Amino acid sequence: MSTTVEAATEIRPFHLEFSEEQIDDLRRRIAATRWTSKELDESQGVELATLQALARYWANDYDFGRVEARLNALPQFRTEIDGLDIHFIHVRSKHENALPLIITHGWPGSVIEMLEVIGPLTDPTAHGGDAGDAFDVVIPSLPGYGFSAEPTEVGWDPAHTAEAWAELMDRLGYTRYVAQGGDQGAGVTDAMARMAPEGLVGVHFNFLDAAPRELLMAALNLRLAFSEEDRAQFGKFTGIFMRGYLTEMGEHPQTIGYSIVDSPVGLAAWMLDHDADSYEKISRAFLDGTPSGGLTRDHVLDNITLYWLTGTGTSAARLYWENSRAVTAAIKHSPPHVSLPVAFTVFPGEIFQAPRHWVKKAYHNLTYFNEVDKGGHFAAWEEPELFASEMRAAFRSLRDERRSS
């Protein structure tokens, strides 16, 4: 609890430190894992061989100091918004006129996903870009994720988080900024775009969060003519529902919560089972040592280790419960349309490759649309350079307006 308004809106530097005891306990638990029998079919979930390879590498070869070292190498802060401490990374570009950008991660991700894009975005001249491409980057941890506090009351749905992000950018003194997100981060960014807070001039998505509502409605009302390509993508879109985590965390996050807070391999398996493409890539990283881009064993374990050591598996899962309530509410009271400029990048390994007219249907003011040739659901994590160059291209027109205004 803060005692004064000053204290509440204060932005405090943050430095993390895990105790040796916590790390020893984690090592002990991994070593003491009681395993289940092998799956009977590869479609039954995370395969035993993959998870055992992960556990072996985690306990024996992985450097547990990595998360601490990587995060502490960056300027991190905490500030209280609506009674909740929000953790964020904030890197200012050395270039003048850098465009402020707030990037929101999703589940089962964290700020760890974004670490490799910070350099290219804030310091473009050191990464093959021009000074005119520079961003100031703000990367918050969602409520209940990583070093942000865990909500103790209901209500932290994507819209509430979107309001908090607008407040955060305001508090940082930014009067003109853009926002980006995939996965749950797309949900938060979509909500920001709909509420259009003062200062937000455009958004970029690498996941079409607006699809479930707009697309399903369109499909039901037959207002969209379904071409062969549409049908193929619609089939892939329904693949979202071919994972149980969505239903379980949407209904009873607390129940699965006991498993993912008490068992490191329980947590790791739950986090690996997001979508077919990323699971295959991560599986290859552990089984064959052939990672896809930035989805290396170390990077994957940085993220899982962060979840474990902060004990946030359950609080992170609750976002789906909140989201499910928000979606139900949105059916009754549809949110305002997005009139801000929207940019969209289609990654080929994403759950579905939204055709341009689906995105256009959801966001009328589509100012940028591009299909790239590599990368999946965890776009920034897997292909940081490609992701950074998409940000540069997507927001270039908004910079021009800025200069001329």
Next chain:
Amino acid sequence: MSSTVETATEIRPFHVDVPEEDLDDLRRRIAATRWPEQETVRDQSQGVQLATIQALARYWATDYDLRRFEARLNAVPQFMTEIDGLDIHFIHVRSPHENALPLIITHGWPGSVIEMLNVVGPLSDPTAHGGDAEDAFDVVAPSMPGYGFSAKPTGTGWDPVHIARAWIELMRRLGYTRFVAQGGDWGAQITDVMGAEAPPELLGIHSNMPGTVPPEVSKTLAAGPEPSGLSPDESRAWKQLNFVFTKGIGYATEMNLRPQTLYGLADSPVALAAWMLDHDARSYEDIAAAFDGHPVGNLTRDEVLDNITMTWLTNTGISSGRLYWENTLGFFDVKGATVPAAVSVFPREMYQAPRSWTEQAYPNLIYFNEVDEGNHFAAWQEPEIYTNELRAAFRSLRDERRSS
């Protein structure tokens, strides 16, 4: 692998013997549980509540006798026999009475033969339990593949239809030429399938979770809207099932799609206990009440922990969940049983099957009764009511048996 036909079909006595080491490990793990923070609601709408599971863990680690389930199982005759390459564990209690009616009872998920231990006596020995000698049953209660002490399948294909066929084989192997079958939950699906397979030996079936939903109604569940023209009973059933399919299906969806991903169930006793408590809203309420010191019926802390402890020690949390992956039948849909069928409707079951739907679902309905007490775990929670229902349900089939 068996070397001869004789050994394969052999029926071997079975005795549970849990190493002390496994109990020590379990105690250690419960004590070392790392807990999440409390749910952000004040009810069960986010799942198993922290206060409930912590009360369970406390009682489990300190007061509960970890050898209880072992003693209880070893007090009844247990056997193993290999069917289709898989060792099947079963309880088999022959009645002291002549002309006892052979009955095979199938448990469900997250249950086991533990659910049935309190009905074995009343069913097989009615005169010692307020019944008549003519009410006697020979009781066979098998553990489903991947559950308890039955072996875990190492290949796919053990779906409810396969299990139903194995049970028919089991009854034949025991020498029964005429028998009846009963079940709830998965046991109800398997029993319904047996009723559809209708082997000549099967005189009839009884279900406490009947599949009755007409196909055109089933299609509207979770998709909505409620069909027009339903009677008040049907409308209530539709609303109850619609709740199940929209708010209470997460565990089933996960086990249907990705059972293997639930590694925590093998590694964390508390994770397993929570997963097993979260079956349906009403049984959860009753079990939570038990750990709050107010058990409803026979669903006491000890009973609940007997079942969870056996599942932990046999490490069958995930192998039992795989049945959801195997299954292709609609839980509450009509399975096409043609043999004489009896149904008891328990008031706290997930839905109360309307008589109208039940009559359509079972063309040969010989018995339909709505009882006053009991949830999803009918035999477990209300062993007396359940026993009386089975006596009443199958009475007419005994007469036929005698007259034939």
